[in-house]
Amino acid sequence: MADGMVLHPGHDDLHGITVVVAGTSGRTYVGRWHERQPRGVVMRNVAILEAGDGDREEWLAKLRKFGVPDQHRTYVVPEDECAGVERFDG
Amino acid sequence: MSYPEMMIKPMREDVTRLGVTELRTVEDVDQALGNMQGTAMVFVNSVCGCAAGGARPALMMALAGEGKSLDHLYTVFAGQDLDATARARSYFGEYQPSSPSFAFLKDGEVVGFIHRHQIEGRHPEDLSKVIRDQIEAVS
Numbered sequence: 001m002a003d004g005m006v007l008h009p010g011h012d013d014l015h016g017i018t019v020v021v022a023g024t025s026g027r028t029y030v031g032r033w034h035e036r037q038p039r040g041v042v043m044r045n046v047a048i049l050e051a052g053d054g055d056r057e058e059w060l061a062k063l064r065k066f067g068v069p070d071q072h073r074t075y076v077v078p079e080d081e082c083a084g085v086e087r088f089d090g
Numbered sequence: 091m092s093y094p095e096m097m098i099k100p101m102r103e104d105v106t107r108l109g110v111t112e113l114r115t116v117e118d119v120d121q122a123l124g125n126m127q128g129t130a131m132v133f134v135n136s137v138c139g140c141a142a143g144g145a146r147p148a149l150m151m152a153l154a155g156e157g158k159s160l161d162h163l164y165t166v167f168a169g170q171d172l173d174a175t176a177r178a179r180s181y182f183g184e185y186q187p188s189s190p191s192f193a194f195l196k197d198g199e200v201v202g203f204i205h206r207h208q209i210e211g212r213h214p215e216d217l218s219k220v221i222r223d224q225i226e227a228v229s
Contacts, residue, residue: 016140018207067186
């Protein structure tokens with residue numbers, strides 16, 4: 001385990017990585033990427049900013065400093081809702 | 091979900107062999123962090139291979155590095171020692187729970203934090219520098 005490698009064979013490169021998913025609805029999702037399925041992106045420990053519910057960059061900055069509140073243990077972002085994905089700590 | 095202690099033991103020992111005191115109970119945590127004076131690090135250890143597998147060797151490298159040192163080094167094991175971990179997190183103020191993670195405290199106040207999202211996918215050598223920087227900053 002000393003090399004820090006991902007230890008879950010069969011998962012994609014983002015597995016276990018906290019990401020920001022931009023939603024076509026205007027929602028923003030932050031959580032750990034689990035896997036991509038036909039129904040959408042399965043995420044763990046997810047926080048969601050609703051469209052129009054505050055400044056997105058300020059919200060992200062707060063999460064970067066204080067961490068990601070675990071609003072949803074597991075959440076599936078529907079495939080047609082995923083407008084973009086980037087690493088949270090990029 | 092708790093894991094068999096036999097599986098956890100080496101992960102605990104990866105940390106305690108570095109001179110880090112493991113806090114297994116609420117009483118342990120209160121004794122260590124209640125009215126704490128000086129500087130301290132609390133490493134929230136965890137089973138997760140993705141992040142913790144990198145965090146433990148990074149901690150080893152950071153503590154082996156030259157420079158300032160902290161007065162107290164503590165660890166709790168998330169997902170295993172549930173009560174102790176919850177109590178430790180109660181000392182972390184508005185910082186959200188994540189594991190693995192590192193909290194850096196001065197006279198009982200959190201002055202630095204390394205969240206899980208800052209650990210994921212990072213090479214242990216790179217992470218050790220981040221830990222080292224926090225140690226230097228808090229000392």
